[in-house]
Amino acid sequence: MxxxxxxxxxxxxxxxxxxxxxxxxxxxxxxxxVKVKRVMEEMNYVPNQTARSLVLQQTKLLFLLITDIMNPFYTTLSRGAEDAAKKNGYRLLFGNSDESIEKEADYITTILTARVDGVLVAPAGDPSLPHLETLRKHNVPFVLLDREVPGIECDIVLGDSKEGARQLVSHLVAAGHRHIAMVNGSPSVSSARLRLQGYQEGLKLSDLRYNADYLFETSFGPVNDLTDMEQWFRQLNPRPTAIVAGNNVLAVETLRMLRGRGIRVPDDLSLVCFDDLGPYSEAEPFLTVAAQQAYQFGYMGMQMLVERIQEKETARLPWKKIVLPAELIIRRSVQQLNE
Incomplete structure (x- = not known):
């Protein structure tokens, strides 16, 4: 060697x-x-990254911790983060918490052990606060994505969850729907709370009453057992003519539940959701969605993180908060009731 x-x-x-x-x-x-570099090339020398990191006090490693790698939103977000990291000379490690606070805690330990230079994190929810405080205690810069955590101030990239949900409801109302239900994520997740607020606001602006029975709350991740959702849907009276899903994963799970009951979308019931289904949605366009700028979430979040790492003076500047608007994309999943 x-x-x-x-x-x-x-x-x-x-x-x-x-x-x-x-x-x-x-x-x-x-x-x-020039002479030293020429000799290094001639001898095929590969620098020892561990030793180099001790000299520079940097590993040139960053960590991206997301909640669901199977969700097309996070898949595209990860691509944006990786592209920005590579552009800035960093390598990127990945972790997937599966919406689990316990699994997230294990990853925080891994992050500290790996001595990464910074972390881009989509927190599992409000209970993530101690994990973020641990990162700050150990002087590990981090930027939040998609979700806020009460009690911590930091750089963050968010989507306009409230406005996106309001647009979905307004679209349904314009199509003649008056009985609109919602399948949403846990209230311990900030984006779920904002999407519920947007849903409620959309109803109010259309002079429709909010009915708490029309709300089903679960995890934003895959639903292994649809029994609870089926029981919730079965007891609704009158049965809704449309459902707003809090994210794309819940839209797919809702679709599964409806198909299991022989209910067709949009013939028997309309379905819309927050987040698109990824690059393959254009191959078979179906769901009407409030699409987020997933790639920009990752790319811009990573740029903010690199700035915090490289420019020591930025630690004295105000925290940055970027809110990216969602785009309403109308497809075939809504039936027109007012024609």
């Missing part, structure tokens, strides 16, 4: 000079720098 001492001997310089060339530190003439 080639070492810096081998490079130094062949280039006729000190090992310290080779180290400075590798880490781009200290004052070295351009002629010497």
């Amino acid at each position: 080639v070492t810096i001492y081998d490079i130094a001997a062949k280039a006729n310089v000190s090992a310290m000079t080779v180290s400075r060339v590798i880490n781009n530190t200290g004052k070295i003439s351009e002629k010497t720098r």
Whole structure:
């Protein structure tokens, strides 16, 4: 294995000079720098990243912790984050909490052990606060994505959940629907709370009464057992003519539940959701959605994180909050009742 001492001997310089060339530190003439790099290439030298990180106090590693890697929103978000990390010279590690506070806690331990330079995190929910406080205690910069956590101030990239949900309800009302239910995520998740508020606001603006019986709350992740959702739907009276799903995963689970009962969308019941179904939705356009800018979530969040890491002075500046609007995309999942 080639070492810096081998490079130094062949280039006729000190090992310290080779180290400075590798880490781009200290004052070295351009002629010497070029000579050392040429020798490194000739000898196929690969720098020891662990040793280099000790010198620079940086690992050039970042961590992306999301809640559901199977969700097309987070898949596209991850691509944006990875592209921005690579552009800035960082490598990216991934973690998937599955909406679990316990699993998220394990990843926080991994993050601290790996000594990454920063973390981009979509928190599992409000109970994530101690995990974020742990990162701050250990001086690990982080940026939140998609969800706020009460009690912590930090940089964050959010979608306009309230307005997006309101648009979905308004679209249904314009199509003649008056009995509109909602299948939503847990109230311990900020985006679920905002989407519920948008749903309620959309009803109010259309002079429709909010009926708490028309709300079913569960996890934003996959629903392994549809029994509770089926029981909720079965007792609704009158039966809704449309359902707003809080995200794309819940839209698919709702569709499964309806098909299991022989209910067709949109012939028998209309269905809309927050978040699109990813790049394959255009191949078979079906669901009307409030689509978020998933790629921009990841890309912009990563840019903010890199800025916090690289510019020490930014720690004294106000925290940044970016809110990205959702786009209403109308497809075939809503039946026109007022024609």
